[in-house]
Amino acid sequence: MSDAARTATLEVEGLRSGYHGVTVLKGLDFAVGNEIFAVLGANGAGKTTLLATLARLIPLMAGSIRFQGVDVSSVPPYETARRGIGYVPQESGTFPKLTVLENLRVGGMIGRRSVAERIDEVLALFPALKPLQRQPAGTLSGGESRMVACGRALMQDPTVLLLDEPTAGLSPLYVDMFFDKVKEIHETRGVAIVLAEQNATKALQVSDRVMVLSLGEAYTVVDAAELTTQQLKEGYRI
Amino acid sequence: MLDAFLTSGLYGVVLVTGLALLLHLQLGLVRIANFGVAGFFGLGMYVFGVLYVQVDWPFGEPWQFFVCAIAATIASGLAGILVGWLIADLDTDGVLVSTLGFATVVAILATTQADLTGGAEGLGGLSFPFDIGKTKENEFLWLLITAAVVVAILAYVWQVHRTPYGRLLIGIGGNEPLARSLGKASYRTKIWLFCVASAGMGLLGAMNAVMVRFLDPANIGIDITLAAMVGLILGGTARAWGAVVGVLLTVGLFDIVIQFYLPLPKDWYNQAIPVLREAVFGLTLIVVLLFRPLGVLGDMRRDRLLRKLHGK
Amino acid sequence: MDFVTQSVVIGMTEYAPLVLAAIGFALLYRLTGLINVAYAETLTLGAYFGVWLNTSFGLDFYAVLVPVGILSGLLSVATYLAVFRPAHRRNVGALEMIIISFGLSIFLRYGLQFVFGYPVRYFDVPPPDTVVVLGVGVGSFRILAIVSVAVLSLVLYLFIQRTSYGLKVRALASDEALAKVSGIHPLVVTLLIWFIAGVAGGLAGAFLGVGSAVAPLLGWRQFLFILLVVLVGGSWGLGGVIVAGVVAGIAVAAMTLQFGQVLYAQLILIIAFIVILKIRGTRLTETAKV
Ligand SMILES: Nc1ncnc2c1ncn2[C@@H]1O[C@H](COP(=O)(O)OP(=O)(O)OP(=O)(O)O)[C@@H](O)[C@H]1O
Ligand SMILES: [Mg+2]
Numbered sequence: 001m002s003d004a005a006r007t008a009t010l011e012v013e014g015l016r017s018g019y020h021g022v023t024v025l026k027g028l029d030f031a032v033g034n035e036i037f038a039v040l041g042a043n044g045a046g047k048t049t050l051l052a053t054l055a056r057l058i059p060l061m062a063g064s065i066r067f068q069g070v071d072v073s074s075v076p077p078y079e080t081a082r083r084g085i086g087y088v089p090q091e092s093g094t095f096p097k098l099t100v101l102e103n104l105r106v107g108g109m110i111g112r113r114s115v116a117e118r119i120d121e122v123l124a125l126f127p128a129l130k131p132l133q134r135q136p137a138g139t140l141s142g143g144e145s146r147m148v149a150c151g152r153a154l155m156q157d158p159t160v161l162l163l164d165e166p167t168a169g170l171s172p173l174y175v176d177m178f179f180d181k182v183k184e185i186h187e188t189r190g191v192a193i194v195l196a197e198q199n200a201t202k203a204l205q206v207s208d209r210v211m212v213l214s215l216g217e218a219y220t221v222v223d224a225a226e227l228t229t230q231q232l233k234e235g236y237r238i
Numbered sequence: 239m240l241d242a243f244l245t246s247g248l249y250g251v252v253l254v255t256g257l258a259l260l261l262h263l264q265l266g267l268v269r270i271a272n273f274g275v276a277g278f279f280g281l282g283m284y285v286f287g288v289l290y291v292q293v294d295w296p297f298g299e300p301w302q303f304f305v306c307a308i309a310a311t312i313a314s315g316l317a318g319i320l321v322g323w324l325i326a327d328l329d330t331d332g333v334l335v336s337t338l339g340f341a342t343v344v345a346i347l348a349t350t351q352a353d354l355t356g357g358a359e360g361l362g363g364l365s366f367p368f369d370i371g372k373t374k375e376n377e378f379l380w381l382l383i384t385a386a387v388v389v390a391i392l393a394y395v396w397q398v399h400r401t402p403y404g405r406l407l408i409g410i411g412g413n414e415p416l417a418r419s420l421g422k423a424s425y426r427t428k429i430w431l432f433c434v435a436s437a438g439m440g441l442l443g444a445m446n447a448v449m450v451r452f453l454d455p456a457n458i459g460i461d462i463t464l465a466a467m468v469g470l471i472l473g474g475t476a477r478a479w480g481a482v483v484g485v486l487l488t489v490g491l492f493d494i495v496i497q498f499y500l501p502l503p504k505d506w507y508n509q510a511i512p513v514l515r516e517a518v519f520g521l522t523l524i525v526v527l528l529f530r531p532l533g534v535l536g537d538m539r540r541d542r543l544l545r546k547l548h549g550k
Numbered sequence: 551m552d553f554v555t556q557s558v559v560i561g562m563t564e565y566a567p568l569v570l571a572a573i574g575f576a577l578l579y580r581l582t583g584l585i586n587v588a589y590a591e592t593l594t595l596g597a598y599f600g601v602w603l604n605t606s607f608g609l610d611f612y613a614v615l616v617p618v619g620i621l622s623g624l625l626s627v628a629t630y631l632a633v634f635r636p637a638h639r640r641n642v643g644a645l646e647m648i649i650i651s652f653g654l655s656i657f658l659r660y661g662l663q664f665v666f667g668y669p670v671r672y673f674d675v676p677p678p679d680t681v682v683v684l685g686v687g688v689g690s691f692r693i694l695a696i697v698s699v700a701v702l703s704l705v706l707y708l709f710i711q712r713t714s715y716g717l718k719v720r721a722l723a724s725d726e727a728l729a730k731v732s733g734i735h736p737l738v739v740t741l742l743i744w745f746i747a748g749v750a751g752g753l754a755g756a757f758l759g760v761g762s763a764v765a766p767l768l769g770w771r772q773f774l775f776i777l778l779v780v781l782v783g784g785s786w787g788l789g790g791v792i793v794a795g796v797v798a799g800i801a802v803a804a805m806t807l808q809f810g811q812v813l814y815a816q817l818i819l820i821i822a823f824i825v826i827l828k829i830r831g832t833r834l835t836e837t838a839k840v
Contacts, residue, residue, distance in 0.1 A: 055731050081733035089731075095724040098717075106721045109714060110733040156733065271645055273652070324828050330645050331585050332827055335777050339820045342774055404828045460770075463655060471649065510664065517660035523653025527646045528637055 001030075008033050009160050009192050010054065014063035017053040024049045026216045032147075032160065032194055036186050038203040039196045041213030042236045047196035048090050050213070051162045054194065056080050057089035068159070078087025082110050086158030090165050090196075096138025100129055103137050103148050108157030115155075125181060136172060143174045154185065160192045161185065168198065175199070179206050189190040200232055245377050247493040249384065249449055254390040254489045257466035258473075258481035259395050260435040265402065265467070266475035268431060269411035273334055274321065275439060275466050277341030278314045280348065280458030282440025283447045284361075286310035288354045290447075291363040301388045302456025303367035307444040314440020315433045326425040341463065348455040360454035364447055377449065384445045391438055395478045407431065461516060465489055468519040472526050474533025483535060488519060557804035563683075563692035565799025566699045567757035568779070569773055569792055573703055574750025576780045576791040577710075581723040581743050583667065584647060585777070588629055588654040589751055593769030595658070595760030596622040596752025601671045609674045611691065611760055615753060616699075622752020623745040629654060630744040655770070663766050670765045676805045695757040703792060709746075710788075719743055775816075778823040785830075798823070 008031035018024035024046045030037075039047050052058045054065060056077040056207040064073045072080050081087070094103050105121060108115040123130050126147040132140065137148050146166055153161055163182065167175040183206045186193050197203035204210060210227055220231055259273055264270045289306040321340050325333045348355050355361055366376045398404040409417045410424045418424050447453055465488070473484025492515040496502070502511070526533060575589050599621045603614045633654050637647060678689035710716040718739045722729040730736060751769075758768060775798070783794025797821055805815035 057727055057731060077730040078733050079736050082730055089728070092725060092728065095721050095728060097724045098720060102717060105714070105717055106729075106732050106734070109718070143678045152732065206790075269645055273650060324824060328827065330648055331781060333773070334585060334587075334648055335781055335827065336775055336824050339778070339824050343817055343820055346817045350811060350813045350817070464652075467649065468653075513660045513664045515660075517657055517664050520653045520656030520658075520660065524633060524650050524657065527642060527650050527653070528633075528640060531642070531646060 010070055010194070011066040012054075012063070013066075015050075015053065015060065015065065016062040016152060017049060017058050019049075019058070024216050025053065025220055027063065028217070030221050032192055034190060034192050035208035036182065036193045036195060036206055038207035038210040039092050039194060039213060040198075040200050040203060040210055040232070040236075041196075043198070044088055045087035045213040046216040047165055047213060049216075051087065051164045051194065051196055052089070054162055055089075057087075061173045081156060082157035084105050084157070086156045086161045086191075087152035088146075088149045088161070088163050088166060090168070094140070094152065097136060099134050099136055100140070100148050101133040102154050104155050107152040110156045113157060118155050118157070125154070125184070126151055143170050146170070146178070150181075152192075154189075158191060160194065162194045162196075164196045165198060166195075167202070175202060179203075182206055239459070241378065242374050244494070244498060245374070245381055246449075247497055248382050249377075251485060251490045252381065252385045252388050253442055253446055254462075254465045254469055255482055255485040256384075256391050256468040257439060257462070258485050259388070259391050260438045260442075261466050261470050262395060262475060262478065262481045263398065263407070263431060263435050266471060266477075266480070267407040267411050268428060269507065270286025270325065270333055270428070271330060272337050272435075273460075273463055274337030274339075274341040276458045276460060276462040277337070277344040278317060278436040278439035279443040279446070280341070280344045281461055282310040282314040282443030283453060283458065284344070284348050284355055284443075285313040285440070286444035286447045286454075287364060287453045290531045291361060292354060299365075300367035302427050303448070307441065308313050311437045311441040315437030317440075318432040318434070319429055321436070322429035325432075326428045340492055341458075342458070345455050345458055348453075348458065353448040355455075356453065358455060360452055364451040364453075366448060380445075381451055384442075384449070387441065387445060392478065392482065395481075399478055464516065464519055468522050470533075472522055472533055474535035476532055477535045480533050480535045484533060487534070488522065492518075497520075552775065553804070553807065554804050556686050557807060558800055559683050559686040559688060560807075561800030561803030562796060563688050563696050564761075564803060565795065566692070566696040567754040567761075568775055569586075570695075570699045570702060570750050570757070571754035571772065571796035572776045572779045572783075572791050573706065573788060574747040574754070574793045575776050576784050577706070577743060577750070578747045578804070579780055579784060580787075581719060582740070584634065585651065587648065587651040587773065589747070589776070590660060590769035591655050591658040592622055592626055592748055592751030592772040593755035593772060594764075594766060595625055595662075595769075595796065596755030597764040597768050598671070598755075599752065599757055601673055601758035601764050605671070605674050611673060611695070611756075614758060618647040618752050618756045619707075622755070623748035626744045626748025626751065627741050629658075630741065635740075635752075659766055659770065670763050672763055675760060678764045689761070691757070691760050694759075698753065698757070702753070703788070706746065707788060713724060715739075715742065774820065778820065782823050 010032040012028055012030050015028040016023055016025055028229060030048065039050060041047050049058060053060065056072065056075060060073050064071055066072065067085060074085070095106065098106070101119070104119050105115065108118055128144065129151065134142060138147055140148065140173055150163070150166060166182070167178045170178065179202050182193060182195065185191055195207060196204060204227060209221065209223050209228065211221045212227070212232065214236070219234065220227075222231075246255060257279060261272060261275055264272045285310070286306045289309055290302065290495075295302045295305070317340070324336045328336065349357055351357070366380060368376070368379070370376060370379060378379060398407070406417070406422055406427060409422065410427060414424050443521030450457065465485075469488050470481045472487055473482065473485065474480030492511070530536075571589075571593055573730075575586070578584055578589070580585055582743070594616055600611075600614045603609050603617055604611065633650065634647075637650055671680075678691045680687045681690055681693055682688075710719060717735050718729070719742065721732065722734055722736055722739045726736060728819045757767060775831055779795045779798055783790035783792070786793075802812070802815040802819055805818060806812045809815065809825065
């Protein structure tokens, strides 16, 4: 899938970022086209840092991020959100004091399509949320609140969806269901997806390409089908 | 002998330094913002004044002074236990409302209990526990005695810094849940701290009653708390000397330097200077906390430690 | 005339402006987590803006209210931009934030007094007509105050709960980072919160001022009452603040009638509210432990 770079929605060059002088990502180069792009890596490899940087919550130390051909390296997050980058953080992806419906409405404030229509679509995608619409998001179960977080981001009608470990801590049944949903979102809506995951096996099943992060560096970027167990082990430093 | 105005200017500096040192224990070490300094100070002042004037003591000076001053100290210490207990498990918002509320209660009582306190008209009839001649001389001696008390407070604060008790206070201020989980009785420590600091503020209130010899509720307004707080914060909350340096730079500047050594128009002193003083104090709080949160002295101890660790 | 009705009518009408002030203060507190001591000065300045517009331009009291609201709102926004926003960006802690707001309160109170002289002023209005409510005579400005408070509370409630701007406000208050990645511009929404709070505070100040004199301590004298009402009632939302404010107002009115001394009434109110806070504080930490 080498033509991914040509139609790329996200192009990352020499990206360095981190926290208060601690450099976590030490120079990343990759491009994401209209595909499911998995980011794998051990605990602390920098997956969350990468996604938060792409969502523009963490400032860049060096390098650039281009979105749909435009440099967004210093564009604030509320602006990139409007341009089409949706982000589901690893933790606290919902507004706990707002109801499920209100959480979805917050996402629906971007874009011109009818909000009611979009809410219907999200509820069709996650039918489990239907009876919970008036419940405050802070009182939901882990799986339910992941669905709300995902739904909120989808309400923004994003071009790229950044998903940070959407299935961490969920029961195996949920995990399978969620990966199916991820594939469904990509296929029916044409949303490019960047998926940070611990669970390599599951992620490889749904993704087109994969990047293995190792201590903040890209160990390898290959087609999902071509990734060998050896590469994975070395990337995870096992 | 000093000029009478200069004596009263210096007295203000000494008094506020004492209050700021005591506030340092609460705000600097345990990070409790006591907005009720004027309340504890005022309680001591009024308990002293009321006992001194309204009770027929069977003995004369200086015993009358000692008995009344001790009673004032104890009263403020007990109030400190009460307020300390109230705020022990409250957050900063709760501390603000409780301490401010306490100070307001004291001010209200000073006004309403007019048969004891003289109410809004004020209470006269106090005098020095000694008489060495003219008022000027008495006041100067009283300044020296009060200064000695404040030096004793400084020594106490200094001592606290070098003992495990001081480290416990800093520990509670830094991370109270952690201190509790390590088995430190943080509530009891806070209550005891409030008792001691408030007793000290009450004693200073009694000392002040002797100096002013006329008590009225306007003396125990928020400006006392403000003066102590701005001095402490400008000097630096982390160091014992911070309060001393800061009060010199604030109250010292206004009540001594500007009052005596600047050629300002005479009519400024009644109205403009006191108002300007408060405005500058308020601004100082904002500017210091925004741009130099550790005050002019900073955290010298840590700087020194870092220098030691990392070579010159 | 019966003691209870008298207390209720006097309490509600006399304390209505304070309930309005408490609503504005609570909005800031709940949405930004900030205890803003300088809010007291919004009240004071609202009253002074009112007197200024009233005496310099000959506007009557009703005409003054709109510009007073706008000016106070802008003042509130200015304090945010000049002080609280820089402080927030420097990650100043909650304790320091309160002291900063205390410093700002003092600075505004005395700084403006230094520049303008800040004398005690009075609204130049015809003496209010007396309206008899349930057998108690009440000045017409007080009636206007209580009506405005009711209307403004309702408008605020609907704005916060029903409009998309209200949703943005609540989302931002709930989680700032998530609000940002959801496309919410934090500055615009935060300015809106400060503006609304300022409007409420300034109008409250004008209502307080028209009922008596306008003096530099007008706001500060009411601050403790507002703070108590918001801390005690605030955990049940804006409704709780309104209920706490009304109950406190009626209680003070009743006790003032009883003792003939408003200070005693305030004394008891302060103690009662602090005791409530203490009891609730302890219970909260205990349930949190379980
Ligand atoms: N707020 C922070 N401040 C300082 N360092 C941080 C911060 N957040 C993360 N780090 C550090 O950055 C590194 C990468 O963290 P990151 O959260 O990106 O890892 P991750 O790949 O998402 O791990 P996990 O799979 O456990 O979620 C870690 O070493 C972590 O300690
Ligand atoms: Mg992570």
